[in-house]
Amino acid sequence: MNDVHALSGAYAVDALDDIERMHFERHLAECAECRHEVDSLREASGILTEAAPVAPPAALRERLLADIATVRPLPPLVQEVPRRSRRFPLLVAAAAAVVAMVGVGGVVAVTQPWEDGSSVPEAGEVVVTPKAVTEVLQAPDAESVTRTFEDGAKATVTRSVSLGQAVIITEGMADPGEGLVYELWLQRDGRMKAAGFMPKGPDNVVLLSGDAATAEAVGITVEPEGGSNTPNFESAVVIDFAKA
Amino acid sequence: MTEPRLTVAGDPQGSPAGGAAPPDLAELLRSSARGDQQAFAQLYDAVASRAYGLVLRVVRDPSQSEEVLQEAMLDVWRQAARFDSDRGSPLSWLLTIVHRKAVDRVRSAQASTRRDTTYHQHNQPVEHDSTAEAAHASMEARRVREALKTLTQVQREALELAYFGGYTHTEVATMLDLPVGTAKTRIRDGLIRLRDTMGVGQ
Numbered sequence: 001m002n003d004v005h006a007l008s009g010a011y012a013v014d015a016l017d018d019i020e021r022m023h024f025e026r027h028l029a030e031c032a033e034c035r036h037e038v039d040s041l042r043e044a045s046g047i048l049t050e051a052a053p054v055a056p057p058a059a060l061r062e063r064l065l066a067d068i069a070t071v072r073p074l075p076p077l078v079q080e081v082p083r084r085s086r087r088f089p090l091l092v093a094a095a096a097a098v099v100a101m102v103g104v105g106g107v108v109a110v111t112q113p114w115e116d117g118s119s120v121p122e123a124g125e126v127v128v129t130p131k132a133v134t135e136v137l138q139a140p141d142a143e144s145v146t147r148t149f150e151d152g153a154k155a156t157v158t159r160s161v162s163l164g165q166a167v168i169i170t171e172g173m174a175d176p177g178e179g180l181v182y183e184l185w186l187q188r189d190g191r192m193k194a195a196g197f198m199p200k201g202p203d204n205v206v207l208l209s210g211d212a213a214t215a216e217a218v219g220i221t222v223e224p225e226g227g228s229n230t231p232n233f234e235s236a237v238v239i240d241f242a243k244a
Numbered sequence: 245m246t247e248p249r250l251t252v253a254g255d256p257q258g259s260p261a262g263g264a265a266p267p268d269l270a271e272l273l274r275s276s277a278r279g280d281q282q283a284f285a286q287l288y289d290a291v292a293s294r295a296y297g298l299v300l301r302v303v304r305d306p307s308q309s310e311e312v313l314q315e316a317m318l319d320v321w322r323q324a325a326r327f328d329s330d331r332g333s334p335l336s337w338l339l340t341i342v343h344r345k346a347v348d349r350v351r352s353a354q355a356s357t358r359r360d361t362t363y364h365q366h367n368q369p370v371e372h373d374s375t376a377e378a379a380h381a382s383m384e385a386r387r388v389r390e391a392l393k394t395l396t397q398v399q400r401e402a403l404e405l406a407y408f409g410g411y412t413h414t415e416v417a418t419m420l421d422l423p424v425g426t427a428k429t430r431i432r433d434g435l436i437r438l439r440d441t442m443g444v445g446q
Contacts, residue, residue, distance in 0.1 A: 006428055006429055006432060007413075007428055008432055009428060009429075009431040009432025009433070009434070009435045009436070010406065010412075010413040010427075010428040010431050010432070012435060013343070013403070013406045013407045013431060013435070014343055014344050014347040014406075014410070015406035015407075015411065015412050015413045015416065015428070015431060016412060016413065017412050017414070020412075035331075039331045039332045039336075039445065040332075040439055040444070040445030041432070041435040041436070041439060041445065042332060042336045042339075042340050042445070043332055043333060043336045043439060043444040043445030044435045044436075044438045044439035044442065044444055044445055045339075045343075045403075045407055045435060045438075046333075046335055046336040046339045046340075047388055047391070047438065047442050047444060048298075048388060048403075048407055048408070048438075049294040049295070049297060049298045049339060050294065050382070050384035050385055050387070050388045051384075051385045051388045051389060052297045052301065052385070053293035053294045053296075053297045054293060054296050054297040054300050055292065055293050055296065056292050056293070056295075056296035056310065056313060057310065060296075060310050060313065060314060061285075061288060061289075061292070063314060064288065064314050064317050064318065065281065065284075065285055065288075067314070067318050067321075068281055068284055068318065068321045069281060071318060071321060071322060072279075072322075073276065073277050073278070073279055073321060073322055073323075073324055073325060074322050074323055074325055074326065075325060076277070076325035076326065077325075077326055134355075135355055138351055138352050138355040139352070139355060139356070140352045140353075140355070140356050
């Protein structure tokens with residue numbers, strides 16, 4: 001990406017696609033100048049609404065006021081927990097009722113290295129355009145669960161039942177270690193089925209292989225490079241769709 | 245309350261123009277965050293016309309627009325405590341939430357249309373009742389129109405397609421026959437000029 005700063009205007013008016021937005025937001029977290037610029041450009045775009053106000057129907061006001069009576073306002077954001085070093089990867093084993101695992105045959109890792117092409121697909125991998133990812137993220141029935149790890153890393157799984165696919169987006173994942181890899185799994189009826197690998201690097205977007213429509217959860221484990229037949233439960237993190 | 249209101253209500257008397265000072269939106273947000281439903285109602289009255297006008301421009305279909313505005317305002321209620329005055333005005337914060345919801349709606353509708361061609365014909369455009377909005381030639385509207393004239397044509401078009409059309413900068417580039425990657429610059433330049441002309445956000 002040539003100049004990420006130049007996206008500030010498009011970001012301010014929601015004119016980025018999901019993946020660009022994710023990237024830019026990561027940049028924003030580190031660039032005070034862009035944050036300031038985005039804020040000021042949003043003031044400017046807001047001005048545009050002065051030109052054509054339209055009174056909404058009164059019934060809408062009534063519905064809304066009835067709604068808020070049943071919804072609790074969120075608490076303010078308080079001081080964030082300081083990030084710890086990302087020396088070692090995963091966290092708390094989630095264990096769950098992860099029992100056995102079924103056939104591995106023909107696992108395909110599906111990744112999209114959109115940025116610099118640094119992660120070259122290995123033999124047997126299928127590279128999917130971001131379009132497939134975007135479709136899942138934008139599906140009307142998309143549901144997401146985010147898991148924040150002890151070291152501050154984050155993994156968000158978004159699934160669309162109608163598309164039968166799930167996407168995992170990670171941020172700040174620790175390196176799994178020399179000769180190791182993060183393997184992804186889809187859990188169905190308590191069993192884990194291999195669903196691909198995370199490429200190297202802390203931040204990734206991966207379309208899981210396999211039918212995600214009926215999956216109950218996504219598992220992430222640390223395995224020797226090349227993957228395992230059965231998940232290493234010691235390292236397992238399970239992200240449960242029931243929490244979507 | 246059965247009539248749609250056009251005036252910037254929120255001032256307790258509901259009196260149009262003059263008299264009561266405009267409500268302090270930041271204060272209303274703070275009260276809302278503490279669960280004050282009346283403060284929220286005042287906030288709504290103060291911003292509803294601008295927010296709805298925006299949603300309608302993006303979404304077009306009035307019944308969907310109502311849904312979007314309702315969802316967005318419910319988010320505003322839920323997130324009121326997260327408004328940070330260091331980062332801008334309450335109105336800008338609120339319109340950002342509203343705009344994002346509207347854009348999400350048109351993009352997901354678009355995604356499902358692509359997948360399923362039977363999806364009810366683009367939600368057949370319904371003619372929306374524009375009597376209430378007619379000829380709202382307020383000072384503000386004029387000021388905005390004047391400011392927009394300081395933009396180059398391509399800046400203005402790019403900005404309007406993005407903001408009111410809900411298109412991505414890549415789509416805007418194609419629509420305006422611009423080289424890929426330049427629409428984002430036009431959008432940004434246009435916003436900067438608008439910001440500087442209107443003297444906001446500094």
